[in-house]
Amino acid sequence: MASVTLSRRAVLTIGGAVALSGSAVFAQTTRVAKIGLVQSTTGGSAALYGIQQKQAIELAFAEINAANTLKDIKLEAIHADDGADRGQTVNIFQRLIRQDKVVAILGPTLSNSAFAADPIAQQAGIPVIASSNTAPNLTKMGDFIFRTSIPEDQVFPTVLRYAVQKRGIKKVALIYGLDDALTRGAHDVQKKAVTELGLEQVGIESYQRGDVDFSAQLTKIREQKPDAVILGTLAEEAAAILRQARQLGFDDKITFIGCNANISAKLFDLAGPAADGIIVGASWFEGYDSPRSKAFVAAYQKRYGSSPDIYAAQGYDAAYLLAEAIRRADDVTNSRLTRDKLASISDFEGVLGRFGWSADRDATVQPKVLIGDGKSKVFVAAATS
Template structure:
């Protein structure tokens, strides 16, 4: 079957990455070609994809400079899918059929992963996601891994903390209808609410591209909830936080977010309105470990900004893939690399010490965080 038409933008991105990388390779070196599929355009998704791409670029440059892979050099073939699942499928097909990559890092959105990951599974190409948190993603097959902890392993802990800390009894929920990540986050949130016997007083939704949430928030305000639970991407979360405060929803009403809200852009867009939002994550920039501190320093030195959780998860994805390639001592055998990847346990990463669950999710203890909108950081929740 002929390959689908590949967009000019993605072709240029892939070709450009390959041209930039090739001159550095000596003839005797072995090259591991790795697909890097991130949304660096496409609205809210670009908030996450840019961070991941930058962190993976940083990791590859460090790994190649260290020459620690028995003569193997990592080459990233980068393509921006523009947060378009159809484009993600096209990119995966090219990476697998024409570029013959040994592995793929990405894509940014769970929606795109559900569309494209089955192609890699069928072809026997390992994929490591670093921002996909929708439940059941790795059940696509045994070549699918992720360093991003799924929502259903994080949110129940976050909600339980919020209920205990703020004596929450009545909750309202708002979520995005047309994105796999936000829909699945909402499903997890509804179950967690039911499991704790909380009263669900309102459920509101919106569609991708919406910027005015005043109608939904006005309905929610009328129900006088103790907390508002967000099943949203960071850009929409920021708008909801700002508009809620403008509509007179006071600080006594607690906002509880999902994993997708954990972005430095949340504070840039929401400012002080993000004060007090409660979220759960596998990592935050203030995490006290030598490896994490070194990563934060290196990222700041290279890009002039503080990395977010998606950068951290991308960085660990790059390093754990490199470790699998080192153990395989092979730059082209995808099945061997997959098997070595699956065998890794007690990996010392930025996220801490982790391995893989039976479903190839990273085994990391969730951390409850509080948003400090004035300082534009997430900090560890007291007493969590």
């Protein structure tokens, strides 16, 4: 009996040795760059953005690996879900950096999580590229923090200037969600842009998350007779405001100007024809007319059977930017070198267009002004010239 066990052990040993030597040979020919992918796939509405980014980034890595763009380097995404809970984001960052020894991190989904977790990466010298954080001052946390999600303050001034030029707007009213970091941040930017353009601000109204009836605020706004109403709202709230404004008999000449968060198919589903003519600004939209963008939309639809949103596009570009940095560094473990190479990329041809980094490591994407078409339920690019 004993001899049988022994021989079995011997077989295992030999087998193990063979397997080990096999992997050793394999390791000589390919190097694996481990990349942390921190996106919420559970935890309420954050999961909607997180899943889109995760899918787009995994699509990008699959394409890069299949095309052998990085020759002997393979990209491996280690995904971890933080459930939109900041404590977990910090847990994940520490584990990815200390245990999995990733060379870079893509994420996290929420700005709040980034404020808590990014300093850990900064301290450890691991580059981070965010593709959905839009909070102001995010990249000021350190020189290892990058983002492809352009914040509201790079988009909204362009949008407002367009509206002023085309529609002759002079008096504006603002409405925003008081208790949501996204809408509050958008409102701050909008207010600043209004002041800078010298427009008359006739009123500011606010509401809290979960509110569905905006008639009190809208009635007040109607009395103030603005030329435009500026929305610092989420898509569902924007839709309700648009619909209720029509019901309250708002003049058709009053222009509604939305923020980044309003660019969603949900806006049209919920507002219907009331969304006609709303002006918004974005770094990208599904109908964006560029070969790179069209190829991305097609590939995404083929792989996942659904349409990518703006966060997917930003995540996809983040993945390609990181791959380019790793290619230039030609190293799968040196995160500082990867960071330097990433920072050196300029004139990147991405889904969002051609862009580089600003001094604060924000993507310098040309914002696109979009107008809602309530009938065909899409945003169309406005003629900016």
